[in-house]
Structure formats: structure tokens, C-alpha cells
Amino acid sequence: MGQQSFLPEIDRKKTQAAVEAALEKYRINKFLTYEDREATTTTAWSNTPKGFTGVISDQTANIAIYNVDSQAARKEYCERIERVVGRMPKKEALLIKERYMTIEYDYITDQRVYSFIFDPPISEPTYSKIRWRAFYKLASDLRLIVTKGDGGDGREKD
Numbered sequence: 001m002g003q004q005s006f007l008p009e010i011d012r013k014k015t016q017a018a019v020e021a022a023l024e025k026y027r028i029n030k031f032l033t034y035e036d037r038e039a040t041t042t043t044a045w046s047n048t049p050k051g052f053t054g055v056i057s058d059q060t061a062n063i064a065i066y067n068v069d070s071q072a073a074r075k076e077y078c079e080r081i082e083r084v085v086g087r088m089p090k091k092e093a094l095l096i097k098e099r100y101m102t103i104e105y106d107y108i109t110d111q112r113v114y115s116f117i118f119d120p121p122i123s124e125p126t127y128s129k130i131r132w133r134a135f136y137k138l139a140s141d142l143r144l145i146v147t148k149g150d151g152g153d154g155r156e157k158d
Contacts, residue, residue: 012132014146019135022142023100026081029074031103084141085134092134094118095127 085096098117099108114127122130139145 008147008149010136011146011148015139015144016132016135018144018146019138019142020100022081022138022144023096026078026101027103027105030078030101080142081138084138088134088137091118091130092137095130096134096138099131 081101085093085101088096094117095113099105099110099113102108110127110131111124114122114124118127136145
């Protein structure tokens, strides 16, 4: 008799897609600059008479809070990804950093990484194994594991 597993089977393609999306978000947050919101200094003309509406709004404070909070959230997201990668074995960390965490992402191919970045070069099947182990660790830490038959939003069940 075969041994029965109580762990759900991982959907590798969907999990890989989720990790690649997280790394895309990392690159956007790390390398693209965001323009801070600014307060408008001119008034908008309105035909409606102004009176007290009971709503107190401080446009400048709201904009300042948004600018600080969104910048802090982007920084924290990048630091979280970097911490996970920093705890990986050297080969896994090298693969993720050189292939997915670089501003040159669009110009770096898997073949370039396993042929030129690794010293000595490794084969494509070995590269795929290392990449899957690294993706699995990222998916576990970021709670992105997708299981087969998971009809939800693609996130791991609690």
C-alpha cells in the first residue's frame, strides 16, 4: 500500500505565477519613482453656494499622510522580500537576485543566468530545480502557495 499524504498538492504553475507577480511588484516599488501628491493651490469655481457641511477636511494633511504611508508601505514590502531572499542558500539567493530583483530584469534571461552568472555554469534542469526551491520558499513566506483544486483567490488557506 502507498503512503497517503494529508498535505494538499501544490499547483506549481499558479504558485510560480504568484511569486513572479510579487517580484514584479518588488521591482516596481524598488526601481520606479512615484510622484508625491501635492495640494492644489487654486480654487475650483462652483455655482453651488458653500455652507457648513459638517465634514472637516484638511487636504494638506491628507496628502502628507498618503505620501508618507505609501512610501513606507513600498519600503516595507521591498525589505520583506529582501529578508526572505537573504535567508536562502547562496545559489537560490543568487538566482533570485540576478534574475528577478534587478533593474535589468527585462534584459536578463534564464539561460544567461545559468550559463554566465553561476560559476561554474549549471544545466537548465538544475537551474529549474534551484528556481523552484527558491520560489517555494518565497511563496511560503509571502503566503502565496496555490494548491490544486483551490478555487479561492489563489492564497494559501489558514
